[in-house]
Amino acid sequence: MEQATASTESTTQSYTLKVRRFKPEEGEGPYWQEFEVELDPTLSVLDGLLQARDREDGSLSVRCSCRAAICGSCGVKINGNSTLACLTQIGEAHEGANRLDGGSKPIVVEPMGNMPVVKDLVTDMESTHWEKVRRVTPWLLDDGDPPERERIVPPESMVDITQTIACIQCGACVSSCLSMEVDPDFIGPAALAKAYRFVGDPRDVESRERLYDLAQDPHGIYDCTHCFSCVDACPKGVAPMDQIMRLRRAAGDEEGIDDANNGRRHEKAFTKIIEKKGTLDEALLLQESYAAGVKGKLMPKPAAIKGLVGSLPTAVRGMRTGKMRSLPKLIPGIHPKLPGDAQRHVKGIYAHAEEHHTELNLYITGEEDVEPEPDEEELSQPEASSGPKENE
Amino acid sequence: MKLAYWPGCVSRGFTTELHGSMALVADRLEIELVSLDRANCCGAGVIAEHNQELADTLNARTFALAQQTGLGMMNICSTCQGAQSECQQRLDADSAYRAHINEALSDEGIEYVKGKQGFENKNFLWVLVEDYGLDRLKAKVTRPLDRLRVGPFYGCYIVRPKHRLGYEEHPDRDLYLERVIEALGGEVVTYDGARKCCGFPVITMARDTSLRQAGTHVSDALDQGADCLVTPCPLCHLNLDLQQPEAMKVVNRDESLAVLHLPQLVGLALGFEPSELGMNRHIASTEWVAERLVGVPAS
Ligand code: SF4
Ligand code: SF4
Ligand code: FES
Numbered sequence: 029m030e031q032a033t034a035s036t037e038s039t040t041q042s043y044t045l046k047v048r049r050f051k052p053e054e055g056e057g058p059y060w061q062e063f064e065v066e067l068d069p070t071l072s073v074l075d076g077l078l079q080a081r082d083r084e085d086g087s088l089s090v091r092c093s094c095r096a097a098i099c100g101s102c103g104v105k106i107n108g109n110s111t112l113a114c115l116t117q118i119g120e121a122h123e124g125a126n127r128l129d130g131g132s133k134p135i136v137v138e139p140m141g142n143m144p145v146v147k148d149l150v151t152d153m154e155s156t157h158w159e160k161v162r163r164v165t166p167w168l169l170d171d172g173d174p175p176e177r178e179r180i181v182p183p184e185s186m187v188d189i190t191q192t193i194a195c196i197q198c199g200a201c202v203s204s205c206l207s208m209e210v211d212p213d214f215i216g217p218a219a220l221a222k223a224y225r226f227v228g229d230p231r232d233v234e235s236r237e238r239l240y241d242l243a244q245d246p247h248g249i250y251d252c253t254h255c256f257s258c259v260d261a262c263p264k265g266v267a268p269m270d271q272i273m274r275l276r277r278a279a280g281d282e283e284g285i286d287d288a289n290n291g292r293r294h295e296k297a298f299t300k301i302i303e304k305k306g307t308l309d310e311a312l313l314l315q316e317s318y319a320a321g322v323k324g325k326l327m328p329k330p331a332a333i334k335g336l337v338g339s340l341p342t343a344v345r346g347m348r349t350g351k352m353r354s355l356p357k358l359i360p361g362i363h364p365k366l367p368g369d370a371q372r373h374v375k376g377i378y379a380h381a382e383e384h385h386t387e388l389n390l391y392i393t394g395e396e397d398v399e400p401e402p403d404e405e406e407l408s409q410p411e412a413s414s415g416p417k418e419n420e
Numbered sequence: 421m422k423l424a425y426w427p428g429c430v431s432r433g434f435t436t437e438l439h440g441s442m443a444l445v446a447d448r449l450e451i452e453l454v455s456l457d458r459a460n461c462c463g464a465g466v467i468a469e470h471n472q473e474l475a476d477t478l479n480a481r482t483f484a485l486a487q488q489t490g491l492g493m494m495n496i497c498s499t500c501q502g503a504q505s506e507c508q509q510r511l512d513a514d515s516a517y518r519a520h521i522n523e524a525l526s527d528e529g530i531e532y533v534k535g536k537q538g539f540e541n542k543n544f545l546w547v548l549v550e551d552y553g554l555d556r557l558k559a560k561v562t563r564p565l566d567r568l569r570v571g572p573f574y575g576c577y578i579v580r581p582k583h584r585l586g587y588e589e590h591p592d593r594d595l596y597l598e599r600v601i602e603a604l605g606g607e608v609v610t611y612d613g614a615r616k617c618c619g620f621p622v623i624t625m626a627r628d629t630s631l632r633q634a635g636t637h638v639s640d641a642l643d644q645g646a647d648c649l650v651t652p653c654p655l656c657h658l659n660l661d662l663q664q665p666e667a668m669k670v671v672n673r674d675e676s677l678a679v680l681h682l683p684q685l686v687g688l689a690l691g692f693e694p695s696e697l698g699m700n701r702h703i704a705s706t707e708w709v710a711e712r713l714v715g716v717p718a719s
Contacts, residue, residue, distance in 0.1 A: 128595070206576075206617040210632040250625040253633065254465055255617035256502075256580035267581075273469050281470055289625045298466045302478070306460045308429035370458040373528040377481060380524035381474035388472065388510050388517055395513040 040066050043118055044134035045076050047088065050145050058145070061085075062134055069119025073137065074102050076118050077149070089148035097263055100196035103203060104149050105138040110203035110261040113137070113149075140203035142212070156212065157199045160219035164242070168226060169234040185230045191391045192225040192271055194264045201258035201268050213247040217258035217268030220249060224271040227278055239279040243287035249275045250291035265391055303378050306366035421552065424486040425453035426541075428497040429461050430654040434662070437698025438654050441683040442496050442544065444697065448690045449552065449560060453494070459485050462503040464655070465577075465621070472510075473521070479507035480521045484530035486539065492551075493541045496683065498653030501543045502577025502585070508541065509584050543578060545652045545682060549596045554603040562691040564605025567712045570685065571609040571646040572597035573637065573660065575653030576617050597650065600682070604689035611644040613637030618656040623663065628670065634659040635671035648678040648709050650685045657681060664704045678706040688713060 043065050050058040063080035074092055081088040092102040095114045102113040107124045121135045139145045143156040170179070201217035208214045215223075223242060227235045242248040249272055258268040279285045280292035297313055366374065431439040446453050459482040461467075468475035482504070486493040495501055511518050512534045522531050533539075542550070548557060578585065579594045587593055594615060598608045619633030638660060641649055651657055659667070661679040668674060680688075684697045694713075699706040 127592070206633065207622075207626075207629055209616075210619075210636065211626070211629045214629070246626065251622065251629055253617045253619055253626075253629065254621040255576040257576075257617075259581045273465075276469050277471075291625050294624050295466055295470050298464070299470050299474075302461045302463070302467065308433065308461050308464075310430065310433045366460065367457055370460075373481070373525075374460050374478070376527050377477045377524050378474060381471055381477050384473055384520070385471055386473040386517065386520065388476075388514060390510065390513050393514060395509075396515060397512075 039068050041069055041119070042066050043076060043122055044132075045073070045080060046134035046136045047077070047080075047148070048136075048138040049088070049148050050139075051087070051147060063088075065118075067118060069122070070117055072114045073104075073106055073116045073118050073121050073135065074113035076135075077113060077137065089146075089150050091150050098196065100198035103140050103151075103198040103200045105136075105140060105203065107136050108138075110140060110200040110257075112198060112200065112263045115263050140199055142203055142205060142208045143199070151199075153199050153202075156208070156216070157197070157202050157218060160215050161197070161222055163215060164219050164223040164226075165234075165238065166219075166222050166226070168229065169232055171233045179231050181230050185228075187392055188389070189225050189228040191266055191389065192221045192228070195221060195225075195262075195266050196264055198263065200261040200263060201266070204257040204261035206255040206257050207251055207253045211247060211251060214251045215242070215245065215248055217252075217262075217272070220252070220275060221266050221268040221271040224275050227275060235278075236283050236285075239275065239283050240285055242275060243279040243285045243289070243291060246289060248289075249279065250287060250289040267391065303375060304371075306371050306374050421450065422452040422454065422491055423494040423547070424456055424489045424491045426456050426459055426482060426486070426493060426495045426500065428495060428500045428654065430658070431496055435654040435657055435681065437701045438496060438657070438681040438683065441681060441687050441692075441697040444692055445683045445687045445690060448687075448692075449557070451547075451552070454489050454491060456482065456485050456489075456493075462497075462500045463507075464499050465503050465506075468503070468506070475503070476507040476510055477521050477524045479504050480511055480518075480532040481525055481528070481530070483508065483511075483539070483541065484525055484532045486541070487533060487536050488530060490538065492538055494544055494547050495541065496544045496652070496681075497655070498543065498575030498578035498651075499655045501541070502575075504541055505584050505586075543652055545578070545596050545600065546590070546593060548600060548686075550590065554599060557600070557686075558603050561604055561689045563689055563713065565601075565685070565689050565713070566605050568606045568709065569609045569645055569647045570601045570606045570680075571611050571641040571644065571649045572601065572614045573618070573649045573651040573653075573656055573679075574615050575651060575656045576615075578652060579615050597652070597682075600686070601650065604685065606685075606689075609641060609644050609646040611637075611640040611646065613640050618653075618659040619667075620655045620659040623659060630659065631663060631667040631670040634663055635667035635669075635673070638664060638667065638677050639671050639673055642673075642675055642677055646677060647712055648680050648685075648706070650680045650682055652682040654681065661703050676704040678702065678704050678709045680706070680709070 045063045045065060047061055047063060048058055049061050063084055065076040065079045067075055067079060074095060077090050092114060093099040097112055097115040104113045106116050106121050125133050125135045137149065139149045140151045143151040143153055146152050195218065197218065199218065202208065205217055208216050223238060226232045227238050252269065252272045254269065256269060262268060276291060280295055286292055301309055301313060427439050460478050463475040463478055467478065511521060511532060518534060525531060574594065574597060585593065601608050613636065616637060617633055619630035623630040649660060657679055664676060684699060687697045694706055694710045
């Protein structure tokens with residue numbers, strides 16, 4: 029490895045890497061080992077690990093190839109955050125480890141979470157990643173008849189899926205996923221983002237079947253707890269959670285799939301209550317999520333009854349302690365129902381939004397007042413980059 | 421200090437003790453709150469799931485109403501913060517889109533203006549640390565929480581995604597709860613779940629996942645010796661407190677742990693009694709917390 033140490037202008041600094049080691053061949057449990065490394069702060073944590081391997085312990089195992097955030101091999105946890113080792117500057121990692129007190133605590137490097145460790149920082153991504161990616165049928169299901177030449181699609185419809193195409197299968201999102209932490213069967217962020225890649229592809233003819241499958245699966249799109257961990261972890265801006273929300277939108281709203289998990293019902297009930305009342309009435313939401321009222325009568329679906337019964341202890345407890353149906357008295361001016369004509373205006377907003385249904389994806393359009401990256405410039409639309417001028 | 425105040429739906433429905441204690445605490449801290457009583461639900465991410473434009477317009481309306489007061493805006497719910505920040509990011513990103521959304525507000529004669537002087541939407545936690553100031557807060561403490569070991573619980577929506585929640589400008593926003601606990605004289609309990617998910621968003625869709633999350637965090641905090649948790653999010657409170665008996669069953673434990681709303685914890689240190697702060701309305705008993713305060717005068 030070429031090092032800057034010999035140069036007089038060297039900015040080389042010392043760092044301590046505290047690495048979680050595991051050598052199954054030695055029959056011992058995992059243990060921590062500290063390595064002193066010396067390198068420029070702008071070099072990566074991966075560079076640090078490779079230096080430790082070269083200079084101190086040749087048995088230290090880490091997976092890597094491109095060293096440029098392209099191949100997706102070097103997923104690890106640095107100071108508890110799932111990311112790529114080659115994309116994290118060691119100087120920043122050091123600051124991150126010491127943000128509380130500015131001291132000199134070591135940079136903590138661990139293997140990715142939610143997957144078995146093979147050795148040191150190398151994890152087995154088969155059962156928690158690849159198997160799940162295969163689970164969503166990650167290839168195009170076309171109409172079977174090969175066209176004479178290529179299939180022609182409008183470019184806009186492909187732009188919609190570019191965000192998911194950016195995935196490099198590193199597994200950082202899987203490692204960070206908080207649903208998977210408690211439910212290992214959850215299909216997970218990477219595989220579901222991959223599913224959207226095909227659901228959103230106009231050439232795919234099985235989108236509805238894909239959505240039906242992912243909506244009905246108890247470990248599918250409605251098992252994501254909306255925690256944003258994958259959004260922060262992904263080094264490529266895929267925002268898997270956003271793709272899962274698009275799958276929900278496509279399944280519930282576009283395809284009208286009434287799933288056994290009450291996902292669509294919950295979302296419909298919520299949206300309806302706000303249209304009617306402006307603010308959320310949780311007692312009503314609980315009831316409607318499981319059994320939408322039809323002309324004043326409850327019409328629960330069989331699958332919903334289980335959920336309703338499961339929630340009863342909660343509801344009863346809520347009433348007993350006065351949590352439900354209690355009116356605020358402490359601040360005058362707060363109403364459970366919107367005052368005056370406010371509700372009419374909320375209804376007006378519904379009408380306007382239901383008519384247009386605009387969906388803005390900032391990954392594609394970019395943000396005004398933010399310097400676009402040179403290679404993003406071509407993607408951003410002219411009307412979406414007209415400078416900081418305010419509308420009157 | 422004077423702020424436009426959006427209490428959210430849950431603080432006026434399931435968790436009225438939050439709304440009530442916020443009123444008491446604001447008064448004692450001399451923060452004047454102007455209630456946005458015409459404003460609507462933030463959509464909690466659920467409406468955006470159905471129709472993104474609808475969620476954006478509903479929140480643009482709330483911002484526009486707040487901007488009419490000429491004041492900054494305060495919320496008391498991590499989920500409101502996250503859902504509103506998400507919509508605000510889109511509204512601010514594209515002037516054509518913003519104009520389109522404002523069209524829907526024109527009937528009411530209001531408008532959301534990007535970057536309007538003095539307008540910012542902040543959770544009470546951020547207001548306390550960034551605008552009110554911890555030194556000023558310390559000076560108001562009449563009953564330091566000396567013997568109280570408190571586990572912070574943030575709520576996902578106020579810590580992620582970082583780029584949307586002002587972490588570039590305020591990189592320590594995910595450490596504020598710890599700082600407030602210390603300013604009030606309490607002891608911070610470090611445990612695994614502080615920045616994890618309470619599970620609430622899937623309580624009606626993936627009940628086991630949801631309860632297991634809540635149960636795991638409560639267990640971890642108990643194992644680290646916490647007397648209570650504190651959260652700036654009433655939805656986290658629902659899963660961690662209201663659902664706690666169920667959640668503890670899922671993780672096979674029969675202890676319980678009090679979960680306080682942020683204004684309640686502040687209120688205790690300002691000398692209010694637990695009952696004044698509605699702590700008797702919780703599901704997980706708060707008696708132990710009250711006992712830990714005994715002997716410490718609230719003058
Ligand atoms: S948002 Fe959903 S998919 Fe992403 S990490 Fe959280 S639970 Fe997992
Ligand atoms: S979605 Fe992002 S974090 Fe997840 S595997 Fe793909 S590139 Fe990695
Ligand atoms: S080594 Fe290829 S992504 Fe890091």
